[in-house]
Amino acid sequence: MTETIARAWAVARRDGLVLGFTDHDLALSFDGVTFRPDSGLSARALVQGLGLSVDNSEAVGALSDSAITERDLMAGRWDGADVRLWEVDWTDSANRRLVFRGHLGEVVRSGAAFRAELRGLSEPLNRAQGRVYHPRCSAMLGDGQCRFDLARAGYSAEGVVEAEDEGRLALSGIAGHDGGWFEHGRLVVLTGAAEGLSGLVKADAALPGARREVELWTALGIRPAAGDRVRLEAGCDKRAETCRTKFLNFQNFRGFPHLPPEDWLIAPKVNR
Template sequence: MTVYPEALAAHLEGEATTVCHCWRLTRRDAVVKGFTDHDRDLTVDGTVFRPLTGFSATEARDTLGLAVDTVDVEGALSSDDIDEADIAAGLYDDATVETLLVNWAAPAQFAKLRSATIGRITRRDGAFVAELKSRMHALDQVNGRVISRRCDAELGDARCRFVLDQPGFSATGAVVSVATPDRLRVSGLGSFADGWFALGTIEWTSGARAASKSYVGTHRKSGAAVDLMLQPEERTMPEAGDAFLIRAGCDKAFATCRERFGNALNFQGFPHLPGNDAAYGYAVDGDVFDGGPLVP
């Protein structure tokens, strides 16, 4: 329930009102942008809200219970404040958006209506539509450990503990040619076995994607050439000559952790977890019940 300051509440009870909506957007990189459906700039709570983007919103709804409320916000990509490349690069993913009700005749009178995060962003005809999801959507996220046979750590993180930046598990290369935005022929990886970098990561060190990360789907050798298939993404297309740092990937299986990385002691899954057949089975003459591991 929104609590309105006394001055704003008194204004809303009058015969005529001078109110508008403002949106304060805070990206994950701490950049703050302000937008309003008013026709001039407003400074509210230390943030300048600009009308240049033509922001408009659909009907907003607040419901009781744990349901996730959503509202769509539209804007023009031609604005200096909203750049299509930034959207494609993911800078607006999971950004926080605060919706304010403001008395534009007296900007000190305002109330925060809701706080939400940006979910899906779609683009069409030079404009974008961003879905704002209420904080209840966090209840739909997986929290804590997941009990599964496969590892739930990221290769090289604090739980995995494997050092990727060592010879044999990382390498530098460059794009030779681009067949499609996600299929690249590269140099510098000819000494590695087929599939070694599958499911790995690429950090771009030059070109339009510099300082961004991509994820490798497949790694194949075609004679003396090496092809990488990247996971689909809506980002700037790489070009011949773009340099990168690539790191090996992991399919999260216990056998891969043990044989490829020698890191079985830090495996963060449960490879010996009985499956449904074992859990619901019963003793049968001839079966082995010696308490040995299910995965050797």
């Protein structure tokens, strides 16, 4: 029986694209997915622990197949993709066993190939739970705890890329915002080869003539070209004063601004 067993992978990207791969020498089909044998993806041996230990495996592939392109990898379009792995009898695909379900973690390029970490369903259990008592806000701007509407007038702006150099962008067509307004915010590419990619804003400077210079913490996987349109979203440094004066949203502030500092807690007490 083991001589008729093959591995079959189904990978569903967040944009809805679903691809199937197999290490068998012929195509397999089930669950509405065709698993191609000539694709640039193969499976490493799966290592799974008992209980809630983290699944540990890799997907390995070449950049020679049209299904997996270097541009999509660099753009992060495969990051977080849902992954299912079956052991299937290639003589009868109804005889199969699901042995892994999770998602792709970090995707690393190495020459003409790539490696993608696989993370199992137990991965979220490694995340911190509960609230952190800290003077700064623990919410993300615009999420369910913050409740701020980023579509509100004045908190985003669209412009055109004039030039880009390793995460530094010169933009035009953005006026009416003070320098630093978009620091800690987000830049989203709206058109061009990098459409849909986004990056966190490290520095934001307003220049005369509705021009702006923006530096990202990390350069985008695909460089925006001159003429591409982008959107800047206002940033929050998570301070109580910023929440109160910039966003008028202090009723949803999730920090503890009146906590005494750490040096107060360890300072010697004076006897009276």
